[in-house]
Amino acid sequence: MADDELRLQPENPMDRASQAPRTASSTDRYGVLSRSTLLRHTLFAVVGILLLWLMVKSFSASTNQELQLIPAYICAAIGLTLLVGLSGQISLGHGAFMMVGAYTFALLWPKWQLHPNLTIIGAFAAAVVVSAVAGAIVGVAAARLRGPYLAGATLALAVGLPSMTQNEKLSSHLKGSQGLSVPSAPQPHGFDFVQWPLFIGLICCVVLLWFTANLMRSRVGRSMRAVRDDEVAASLSGLSVPGVQVLAFVVSAGWAGLGGALLALANSNASPGAFSVQLSLTLLAAVVIGGLGSLSGAVVGSVFVVMLTNYWAQDLTNALSISSGKVANNLPLLIYGVLLALAMLVAPGGIVGSVRRLIALARPAR
């Protein structure tokens, strides 16, 4: 394989485990749930939504507000971890797909205000579809590119797309740097204005986790892993390597688009400033720091980067009594750089991988 050295994730023991045949003992232990992946995942998703509902209701308004951006990052990070961890491609431009989703959402949903809480589902779906189409276009090109060339092409996308809003002809529709305003979702009885958008975002995350977990265990997920691990072997087995790669880009971009729509909802605005190159790099940092190729890694990594970018960096500069806003703005990128290098050197499995390794060490050897 040509780009072996460029794959960010050298080895994921969990993936190998997932391909291992089921043992009889585990089948016994889990009974009916073990026979149906779908049923099992659905059960977890329902329990998850209930837990998150409790969480949102019990947190204070300021805590819920701090969490507001997290669902958007989680959705995009799930998409990115699918692309990078599962199909072995890379994207330094996922912020651009988020932007496509955000603008699609911001252009459509404000016009559908008759039953905003129902039409929001349609607007989310539109955001996913339009950004998935963008992903298909990029994916076709991506399937011909390898390693640094693919990284460069997607980076160019992240740099170029936000400046499209400055175009004279487009700016009357996209409102230039000011961007499009997004109304807030009217909260139903029992929710306040902070809880409701957060809960909407969290539901989206659970649905996406459910879908992606199923996808990873399906034939599609296996084909992606096969293509990632050895393209020649995969094509000899009858898989269309470019087809699988494009499909990974489509799904991944679609998820990023949903993340973008959630970001627009949380910011009440879709504007180019939110989709800078920094966002794309932050997403990559989130999936690598969290644990590449793992869904819980994408979740942990997203929580980490949102808190660091928006809160901890400010707290840190305050604690060091650095008053310049420029330091607080650039500190997260510096930290990501250091953490990415460290993760590659000492903890290729990221936070989640390291925790798993620790748990494995703590277990008595068999």
Added chain:
Amino acid sequence: MRTSQIRLLAGGAVLALAAAGCGGGSSGGGGGGASSPGVTKTSITIGSTQPLTGVAAPGYSEIAPAAKAYFDFINSNGGINGRQIIYKYVDDGYDPSKTVTQTKKLILTDKVFAIFNALGTPTHEQVVDFLNQQKVPDLFVASGCLCWDDKAKHPYTFGWQTDYTVEGKILGDYIKKNFAGKKIAYFYQNDDFGQDGIKGLDMEIPSSQVVTKQAYQVGNIDIKSQAQKLAASKADLVVSFSVPAYTALLKLNLLKLGYNPKLAVSNVGSDPITLSGLLEAFAKQGGAKVNGNQLIQGIITDGYISSPADPSNSWIQLFKQIHDKYIAKLPFDGNVLYGMAVAYTFAEALKAAGANPTRNGIVKAIENGLPQGPGTVPFRFSSSSHAGFTGAQIGVITGDAIKLTGTPQTTDDGSGPITPSTATQPTAPSNGIPPS
């Protein structure tokens, strides 16, 4: 081992736990209660979003520190009704996508009493609905957009500075009288700021005189094509509704083309010290050396508060004293003066709100009208209007400051006539604190 199952479960659990863990600093859930947030017996906390970094930072980043300096001065003299004014301003980088998060943080985490002097038309437009839904006073927005004066839709929002349409009318009136028959071109920021200004200009300047209108987008610093079209129009006068960075870019781009028209610049984009600093910095980046101050002499602009060019003015003397004591590192320019003047207006409003200020109380107090203070024209505040200063005075950049000429003019943002102001500016209180 059942990986994806564990993954999903772990994912859910981690999401809940991580979120719970990093929420931190949660402050006893719910309940704003009837008493006003941000007000204690000894203090009142207000918040603001400001461009401390980014494209609008040059010049504007001095405004909040200057306002804070004035509040510090008040605090060291006992505060207002025994309350210290705590002013928390945070950076949004003039980026509309950051303003919402920062504003919600101020309301929910810092529990501020009011948002004060939040800066920027495109930025503040994102939060004005939210603030009014939450019934948070949104006082003296640092932008001259017409949008702040809409009592029916935004009962808690008040403007402060002269709005861009009034400014455009007064500049336009001057241009009509002094550049009759000359070719005129517009350069403007392509959002409500620039468009409101152009609206005012168009009410006064005959359209037959206007040869071209060129817009720029904030964030795109390449304005070569606009500059070329302006040069090709051979206009005698270019009127610019721009923030300081783009005024400087305009000047340099025109200079490069060897085209040297007379310039008229909106108040927000014409602070002389900011402009000359920017011109020199931009030229240096491009490998050239210019004398910024020389380049801006004679630029026509306008002002609605007293100018540092008038050192005998009692307000200038008061603010200079506070500047020298609290923020001597910053230049004593139009931005610093702006910050202190708007802080003075807030102190007036807070005093008028009485011994126990409430959110509704301060709104009522402002609607009862406020004295113009350091302004050269009166405020329009009333139970039907939430607009700030009602006019402006033409000025010309002379040396390091704007020299105001003629008499202050007043008008409205509709088709009302432009008339000389009849109000006279009061002298500054001797102790520097608004009298009750």
